[in-house]
Amino acid sequence: MGRDVNLNRLAVFVALVRAGSFTAAAVQLGMTKAMVSQHLLRLERELGITLIVRSTRRMALTEAGAAFHADCVPLLEQAEAAIERVGTQRSTPTGTLRLTTSTDYGTAVLAPALAEFRRLHPLLHVDLVINDQINDLIAERFDMAVRIGWLRDSSLRATRLGGFRQFVMASPAYLVEHGTPRRPEDLSVHGWIAMSALATPLRWTFTRGRTRRIVRMRQVMQANNAAAIRGLVLAGAGVSVLPDYLAEDDIRAGRLQVLLPQYHLLEGGIHAVYPDPQPPAKVRAFIDFMRDRLAKR
Structure with a gap:
């Protein structure tokens, strides 16, 4: 029987007991006196028991009604607290x-x-x-996740936070020993440190205005994340591409040098995914x- 009870009627019942009359409860609930009465009647019918006895002037809880009211009050208080907590999470970072x-x-x-x-x-x-x-x-x-580069197709939601540039870089010590490339094609004879996580780690497209040049590199080493590649480039192991957010301090301090600054590589995105x-x-x-x-x- 309890599975058929409309739980919204519990709030009307508790409000009615608190108000002490159908008229007062109707005012508090913002509904008509007849609607309050109908909610009570349907609740009693759903429960199969009388909760309140009433006359034209007064009303009183039955023994079953008093026990049911005592159970309903904390139940509704817990529900209200749960709703408030959810509302807080919606409006306040907690x-x-x-x-x-x-x-x-x-x-x-x-x-x-x-x-x-x-x-x-x-x-x-x-x-x-x-x-x-x-x-x-x-x-x-x-x-959420913060994902760098180019998003894969997915059912997740994504918001762009910003972007990053990519630069070809080498250490000054490497350039003293091997020379500085002047054109993208020159990179093909240098030792390339490949990012193994990329789909085409040895094939790079350089743009300058409307000119596009595609160069295939000669791999001497590879690593699976940019932090490791940065360490190898700093150590003079070869030439590679690094994102600006990882190399800015090294560029300012002179530990790394940007090669072919007049050419551009594809810019990547920074996305929040949730x-x-x-x-x-x-x-x-x-x-x-x-x-x-x-x-x-």
Whole structure:
């Protein structure tokens, strides 16, 4: 029988007991006195028991009605508290923000950004997972991922946070020993450190105005993430492509030199990817924070 009970009628019943009369309850609930009476009658019919006895002037709980009321009050209070907690998560960044990104971007950019974001939202906990795999956000219970480069087709939602440029780089020591390339074609005789995670790690397209030049490199080493490639280039092991966010400090300090600056490589995107069609406040706040932060770079 309980499976057939309309739970909305519980709130009307509790409000009626609290108000002490059908007239007062109708005013509090914003409905007519007849509607309050109908809700009570249907609730009693659904339960198969009388909850309130009433006359033209007064009403009183039955023994069963008093016991049922005592059970309903905490039930409704818990429901209201649950709704309020959900509303808080919708409007205020709280709980734990669990996110993932690549090793190089997580270490160089996301970790310091999260430290600042956490200072702005002290009620929030952060769980950052960095690796070079494409995590299953739903199965692994991630709120979001920050993905670098070019997105694959998926059913997930994505928001662009910003972009990054790619540069061909070498250490000054390498260039002293092997010479500085002047044209894209010159790179084919240099030792290339390949990013093995790319679909075509040895084939690169250079643009200058309307001119496009495609060059195939000669691989001497390879690595599976940009941080490792940066270390190899810094050590003078060869030439490679690095993203601006990973090499800016090295360029300023003179540890790395940009080659062929008059040519451009394809720019990549930085995206927030998330499974929730209505993301909670913690996700929306971090997306806004990162978009503003990257715009100021």
